[in-house]
Amino acid sequence: MKNRLxxxxxxxxxxxxxxxxxxxxNRSQADWxxxxxxxxxxxxxxSFGFPVMKTVREHAKKFVDVHLMIVEPEKYVExxxxxxxxxxxxxxxxxxxxxxxxxxxxxxxxKAGVVLNPSTPVLMLExxxxxxxxxxxxxxxxxxxxxxxxxxxxxxxxxxxxxILSNNSTALIQVDGGVNVDNSAKLFDAGAxxxxxGNAVFSSENPEKTIELLKI
Ligand code: DX5
Ligand code: ZN
Numbered sequence: 001m002k003n004r005l006x007x008x009x010x011x012x013x014x015x016x017x018x019x020x021x022x023x024x025x026n027r028s029q030a031d032w033x034x035x036x037x038x039x040x041x042x043x044x045x046x047s048f049g050f051p052v053m054k055t056v057r058e059h060a061k062k063f064v065d066v067h068l069m070i071v072e073p074e075k076y077v078e079x080x081x082x083x084x085x086x087x088x089x090x091x092x093x094x095x096x097x098x099x100x101x102x103x104x105x106x107x108x109x110x111k112a113g114v115v116l117n118p119s120t121p122v123l124m125l126e127x128x129x130x131x132x133x134x135x136x137x138x139x140x141x142x143x144x145x146x147x148x149x150x151x152x153x154x155x156x157x158x159x160x161x162x163x164i165l166s167n168n169s170t171a172l173i174q175v176d177g178g179v180n181v182d183n184s185a186k187l188f189d190a191g192a193x194x195x196x197x198g199n200a201v202f203s204s205e206n207p208e209k210t211i212e213l214l215k216i
Pocket of ligand 2: 009034035036067176196
């Protein structure tokens with residue numbers, strides 16, 4: 001997995017034209033598809049589940065990254081992997097037995113990510129960092145697209161990088177929420193490997209061009 005990757009979030013896609021939007025991303029310089037699953041319990045919003053995941057996998061020709069914003073994610077990770085998820089990320093705050101859930105994801109053949117809400121300190125990852133393939137730092141409170149980026153994320157990127165280096169971990173750092181063409185370069189320079197962007201891509205006049213700009 002190389003660095004400076006862009007993962008457009010399908011949460012902001014046009015669901016009436018989902019196949020069209022997926023094909024646009026296939027043609028674009030986007031690296032991953034980011035699939036946001038919300039249950040109305042872990043976060044105050046409901047997005048979509050398996051039927052949409054099935055459509056994404058049928059048409060997407062790139063790595064599919066599933067971000068589970070749900071309680072008891074361990075009950076559903078296997079089905080998302082069976083449906084073709086390449087990476088599944090679960091929230092630290094939603095997992096009573098995080099180590100077990102990370103192992104379950106990897107045993108089923110996918111990469112495993114752990115997600116931190118904006119108020120959760122990076123140090124909570126000290127005893128799991130060498131097991132995970134990715135750390136996802138939320139740069140907004142999860143639940144909705146189009147929110148304002150939280151600046152404290154830069155500090156958390158640097159702390160995550162230090163934690164990764166001191167544990168000889170190979171985990172990637174992903175940032176999700178409020179990413180746009182004005183902050184993407186700074187985020188990559190700070191140490192992010194993968195940036196999620198929903199609103200910035202799908203609300204722009206030329207999404208393919210915006211993806212190019214996010215990578216500069
Ligand atoms: C937020 C989701 C994000 C969101 C990003 O709960 O996890 O992936 O869709 O959207 P933007 O880029 O619009 O902030
Ligand atoms: Zn997300």
